[in-house]
Amino acid sequence: MKRIQLNVNSIDHVIEVEDNRRLLDVLREDLGLTGTKEGCGIGECGACTVILNGEAVNSCLVLAVQADGGTILTVEGLEQEGEMSRLQKAFLEHGAVQCGFCTPGMLMSSKALLDRNPHPSEAEIREAIAGNLCRCTGYKQIVEAVGAAANELDA
């Protein structure tokens, strides 16, 4: 059992965790942030993607103790005072959401991309979300949504 500090969606938490708990477990169970999903448990599907210290990671492959002191953004942290981000709105407008299970991870990978590269090409978008499997959409409307959100950022 260790005491760790996490800044999650701009809120500081001090949490007691067992060493074998994954960041994913702490987010979902200890903090009640169930927007982050588990789809495979081995880092293949990307449903558990969160942004840790500025980088998209699979939270099923990070022990919570390894994230100690880290800054984490989850899907719940994308909105500002209840106002959805442009990326979230673009996902809605472009039909990038069907069942919605991959959506939180998809949003986080896309957000990490746009933070680093505000003008991604289609190939760069596809590469950034290649670790996020989606079974519903065929990705097309997701790629369009990320591209549209990037363009809007210019406006």
Next chain:
Amino acid sequence: MIGERVIRIDGEAKVRGRAQFGDDLNLPGMLYASCRFADITCGKITRIDLSKAKEVPGVVRIAMHDDVPGKPTIGLIRQDQYPLVDDRVYYQGDVIAIVAATTLEAARKAAEAIEVEYEAEEGIYDIEEAYKPGAKLIHPEYETNVVVHYPLRKGDVEKGFAESDRVMERTYRTGYHEHAYIEPETVAAESDINSGGVRVYGSIQNPYNTRGILAGFLGVPLNRVNVLASVLGGSFGGKDDTATAMACRVALLALLTERPVKLTYRREESFRESYKRHPYILRYKVGYNTDGKLTAMKIDILADSGAYSSQTFFVNWRSVVQATGPYVVPNVHTDIRGVYTNNVYTGAYRGFGSPQIIFAQETLMDEIAAECGLSPTEIREINGFKNGSKTASGQALDGHEVSVLQVMKRAVEKSDFQRKREQYIQKEDDRYRYGIGLAISHRGCSLGAEGTDAAAAVVSMQPDGSVYVITGLTENGQGLKTTYCMIAAKELGVELSDIVFLDPETATVTDSGATVASRGTLMGGKAVEVAAKEVKKRLFGSVKEHFEAETPDDLVWKDGMIHREGYESLAMKDVAKKTAFSGVNLSAYGWYRMPDAEWHHHTGQGRAYNTFVYGCQVAEIRVEKSTGKLEVLKITAVHDAGTIVNRTGAEGQVYGGVAQGMGYGMLEDYNVQNGVLKSENLDEYLIPTAMDVPDIDAEFIENPDDYGPSGAKSLGEPTLELTAAAVNNAFAHAMGRPSDSIPINLEKALIGKPLNKPHRSSETGEAKKLRLGNLSVEQPATIAEALDMNRDQAARYLAGGTDLLVQLRNSAKSARLIDLSRIPELTTFTHKRIGSGVTFTKLLQDTELMAKYPVLREAISRIGALQIRNRATIGGNIVNAAPCADSVPPLILYDAKLRIVGHDGEREVNAADFVRGAYRTALKRGEILESILLPEPEGNFLWAYYQLGRRNAMNITRMSCAITAKLDSSGIIEGCRIVQGSLLARPGRLLEVEKAMTGQSPIHGLTDDAEAVLRKILENEIGGRWSSEYKIPAFIGMVNDLFRELAVKGGLR
């Protein structure tokens, strides 16, 4: 509004992370459940010992077969499936016991601790074996392994063959297809003190199926079971029988413990238990005349039903109806049989018996066209259905526009099919062949003669004009709620935002059947329309005098207002209030029943479906000649689904269906050996990533149909069913031969047949545990501290964790870990020395460094995906020494040295000597790989690198090759290096081939001599392996490609 682009009404909750999926549910006092699966695929259980399991702290109850209060077997049509088996095991996904405990970890530990002994028996895993007379019976009580046999007889097929100019016979095979919804299944249940029954939640596609079966299992009336489906994370037909079996187990535990119980599957458990698409063996014999006219078709199909019958009855029926395709065939003789085996059972999956037959019949049509000297479109124009055509079951296609040739014409125009058909043949180069192919289909809408087809909806207007819509069908992610609300809004003339969709409970709405068969819009939408019309009629009653109108259609119902020219408009909110307060009920029940279809079982004749939809897809592909790697470049999809309701949603259906169909056709190889699942998770069962799915061009032909609401009908399944067939026809166009089976994996594409790893009975090994055991993690700040912590050499070093945590999850063993990720010496790098703890992303961000070592860049930029590269370290990749480790070959190529530190001091090892074999290295216990030392590259080398994987991202590298070379002024190789990866026992240089190429030109790839040298090395080293028949020619091809690439880079070509 109908036909426009509308934002889905449940979308906001999903993008804000607020949608409540099954596993997000937490009920007060809830227990966690875990299943004890069978260890064998067939045999008798002789002993079950729960004693160790019961000792696990936190265990509350373990339920088994004898605890079942009602009927122990379940099944939608035939009750042959045991949610908890008695004393026999039928397949590997059978569950022997289920544990409820206060924590998930305790439940899983206890399930592992249940000891089971068996008398294992030889099972049957081959459909043809299972069908043979005298075969061992899987379920002896049914006296045959044939679950169902559907014959279809039309005309005289033998006479037809005798009178045909030609006859063609072909056999096709299709594989399993896993739904691979991204959300693994969850079902939760709690006892309901008021009803004495249970409430059930979770990822349940067909709540009424679950309710009916669960009531039987518990031995309670239907009104004691209330099923409330959670937000579904994808289903595609898949969360039906499996979810029901899970519901039986957790509901039983909920009653036994009187506490809520939740069961969430890990991916491996989902794959293991859940049913798949049926593998088919299809034998087609077709008579045709040289003008291309079809005369007779004899079809014999065997379908693998697996251990249980599930929906084989319905899936195979759709196949028999549609097996001859959208073509007029005067003489037909079809038999399809679903057969039990000890494989995983099979059931409903988007397409439902159509993708298999479309693959066969459309491949066949192109072959016949070629024999007759016709184009793919000509043969289809000659034989394709037109208005009034008669199907194989003798049904006249009437009452709707038969648009199969119309959609084909449009798809052909849109994709520029005819021109590309000629152009792509010319386009062949050293590396690729190109092809374009198409497929067409017809599809009966909804259930047809499967059974009674009806659906219910409630539309309820409140006194302020706001509206509730409730239906008996469910949102699977396809956008059904939005479509229903649009239909209600259009009918009532209110805004979409005035409507709230209430998630249904089985207790509140009439059984509407299942959300299957692409019937959501057609049936449920029509029920909504009926209900909304009734509400409108009642509203009309209170305004007809004001407007002096005869019928509601005399008025304009729009934007929350009611208008008639010459009269004062009225606001809906006022009309609603007035109507409600006058005592009129503004809640109406809509009930829509499809006219009965008919089917004569012994002849296979009848009006199978009331109406049909039609589609055409065109695939453009390229095949890499050396490796057989197939890539889809573009799909053009044209569908007639009647009137489109929500255009954004409809397009999403096409894109998603195409991606699944593409995976089915070329990637999704479900490896099952003797009933044992080898593709256990998404690292081995590969579905397309964003880098695999090509551009998809979707278009709709909208012929309205009276059977559906506002002329809309069905779309979900047609989008998937065509893609594999179109891809195969494009493959045939490129390669001059079609594949006779799908998926067209690398081996089939290159050598024309699949290669299967031989089954070894000794290869059982210990079952994977799929949870992390007890861990203790220490976090040193320096290397010295780390070494000190590992004095006993019993700890393991943890860096990014992307490999280690997966391994630890497999074993669940306790471990002491020393986390190296906080040691600055390891996590920093210069251009000469790379700390072992540097992540791939950090390396790739240093473009200057990467420009110096371009092969390293190419290799590591393809590792996993970004999330992996952000965590995974170069040192971890090297030390783990997986045969597929991508960073090792470039380091060998560049003569890197590895600095190792240990208690005995420090040493350096050549990268080439570090990896000793699969997962074996030169590291001694307790030692740490400290850094990688990269020498300055000597001069300017040309380089080329190729990493072969089945996908374009998230690959496990099949083989890789890196080459550097220096050319003299005349283009002759002065010196070169060739390093192979993931091929021989360990990665390394191919010195003899390097020697053979020195002094030669790379312009035509390997010289004959060099190729002979390489072939000999490969035959000596891996010639005996099961995979060598593919790997040897493919690797030689890759090396040839790379040398030619060098020649291009050297300006020689």
